[in-house]
Amino acid sequence: MDNNVKILAIESSCDETSAAVVVNGREVLSNIISSQIDIHKKFGGVVPEVASRKHIEVINAVVEEALEEAKLTLKDIDAIGVTYGPGLVGALLVGMQYAKGLAYGMKKPLIGVNHIEGHISANFIEHKDLKPPFVCLVVSGGHTFIVYVKDFGEFEVIGQTRDDAAGEAYDKIARALGLGYPGGPKIDKLAKEGNENAIKFPRANFHDDTLDFSFSGLKSAVLNYLNKMEMTGKDINKADIAASFQKAVVDVLTNNVIKTCKIKEVDKVAIAGGVAANSALRNNLIKEGKENGIEVLFPAPILCTDNAAMIGSAAYFEFMKGRVASIDLNAKPNLKLGER
Template identity: 75%
Template sequence: MEKDIKILAIESSCDETAAAVVVNGRDVLSNIIASQIDIHEKFGGVVPEVASRKHIEAISAVVQEALDEANVTLDDIDAIGVTYGPGLVGALLVGVQYAKGLAYATHKPLIGVNHIEGHISANFIQYKELEPPFMCLVVSGGHTFIVYMKDHGEFEVMAETRDDAAGEAFDKVARAIGLGYPGGPKIDKISKEGNADAIKFPKAKFHDVTLDFSFSGVKSSVLNYLNKMNMKNETINIPDVAASFQKAVVNVLVENAFEACKIKGVDKITIAGGVASNSCLRETMIKEGQKKNIKVMFPEMILCTDNAAMIGSAAYFELIKGRVSPLTLNAIPNLKLGER
């Protein structure tokens, strides 16, 4: 019987300080997250300098809690995984430097993980039987991609946003209609009280043949609608605006994702990233999957938002392919998927 491989993983790409212990890329022994949402909420978004300072304050305790909950010590750990991009450079540096220090002190392999690869890998935790190839719709506050996963660590980006990420658009629209930060969960909640067909917001059109996204147009349409209503002194139905906006975003995400499946001839599609917890997106994806006989998969809520368990999963698959990082590993805020 082969030895189990335990990864201690660290994630600090934005405003969550997280650490986890993951066995063989799929079994989570601990997954600790110290969130900063309450701190950044009053600013209406993440303040990078504040996030970095809070990571420094929290990281030691979070890592120790992850080890304690998993009932292991550093001696039991086989490798250290860490997010090194993309993300906020100051926030990334805290996690990278801490992981490098641990790897150096314990003589354990260091594995740098792409944050997007981590989100995709969250599905390996949720679905123990899942293996590539499959399509993945990655949707978060900072990223929107359709990715074809050929094999572990091998990706083809089929589409990406040309401006705002979907989650970023959710945050901006939520702020405009007075819901505050974080926008995604608040729009999802209030949309249940609204009519998604009340207002027709546009879908971006490109001159070239592409599956790429653009969400700045629909965001601007919402702002223009609000301005017109205010100028006319007419009452704005906030749930209707939220539901109509959400439908416009979800429809284009779903349409393009399934078109990518058709192009590659795959019958499995996963969803990943913070916006993967959106109930409208999940329901629409499932319905479309049933129509097209394509299996739709998504992680539980805790694995959709930024967390270290997903990084531990990705790190395991990197390790077994022999991809180990040097101790000169640095944070790369604009790291592309597939770059090494």
């Protein structure tokens, strides 16, 4: 093996089937993503059984395309990285069984990757010189975390949601407003036409010195507001509701991240996950970052959503630490960050 470690990575934790080839955790030779958004759109959300079946249909072609675009064969690959949790158990198993078959058949090391660690590692691809320590905000449809990245592959969870993830709340409110799925981009777009101060929605504040989040109360407040307006026959300004809801989410995320940076005495924060592409969150974090002397980093939009390149980056740093999985690696749908 030369000094360039080439990882073939596979991601299938939810509704994207993805394969990528990543060199040394930073350079992406290919990143193929087969999305199921159009399939699940009619259901208003991801249907696990449908997602699993679609993964089975396309995974072989996706992996072959990733290798072809990278101009490599399986013999050129040094290790196989795969997401083994958290996620939908059926979806995870499709990617895992495929990766295990490749690793066993080609006698390549197998590396199990935590999906959340993958999101964090997307920043190592986008920002080639980024090194720990730094703070990372992970916000997606299934996860909301503030993480202190102590070292490559070493994490401390500072805050997390106690109920709905931020992206999950976006999807539910978008459905209530009749915007469809996925909700994040649709609410972000509509909010630009509204007044973010039109409606004062609640922000959850805990009194136990925690930086945890809660979005269920906010979600309920928006739904109650909609019901009240409908029952009284008043006009509903969807743009104002979207903008006011989004401001409530962004305010809490931003405040807790800035507090974490001050507590940990770091001047760098990275954002990861699907909600990291949200324009209001980006703008607010940049503004607050400048005021507090904190640099704010974002991955490219393609690296914010679920993709295998981020899994390949995380797999590389796991591999460098000697964390190789056995062939009996199993899916862990509720895997926690830092759990082995």
